[in-house]
Amino acid sequence: MVEFTNAGGFSVCFAAEHNNEWDGVRVSNWQELTDELIRYGEIKAQIDRDSLEKVEEKADKLIEMVKEIDLTLTDKSKKKIRKKKERDVESENENRD
DSSP: OEEEOTTSOEEEEEEETTTTEEEEEEESSHHHHHHHHHHHHHHHHHHHHHHHHHHHHHHHHHHHHHHHHHHHHHHHHHHHHHHHHHHHHHHHHHHHO
16 A cells, blocks of 8 residues: 655555554655565565475474384384284194194
8 A cells, every 4th residue: 555645755555464464664755665665575585484494394393203103104014024924933833733
């Protein structure tokens, strides 16, 4: 939103996505407007980077959890296979007797 003032300047408002509030700034020329838009872009970029880092952290945690589950399942499968082999050997020994 742009609001022109009687003094020849104008106010610029833009939404800050991180808190959904309107932030306003008063500028008197296009250079100030450009500077404020650059500052806003930098703030938004930092918010995006922070959000991405949080997503990456969560993804890393999920990957670790999946690895742990996979290892647990692999260990359980190995134990089942080992027990089955032991039973087969016992059964084979009983059949020989």
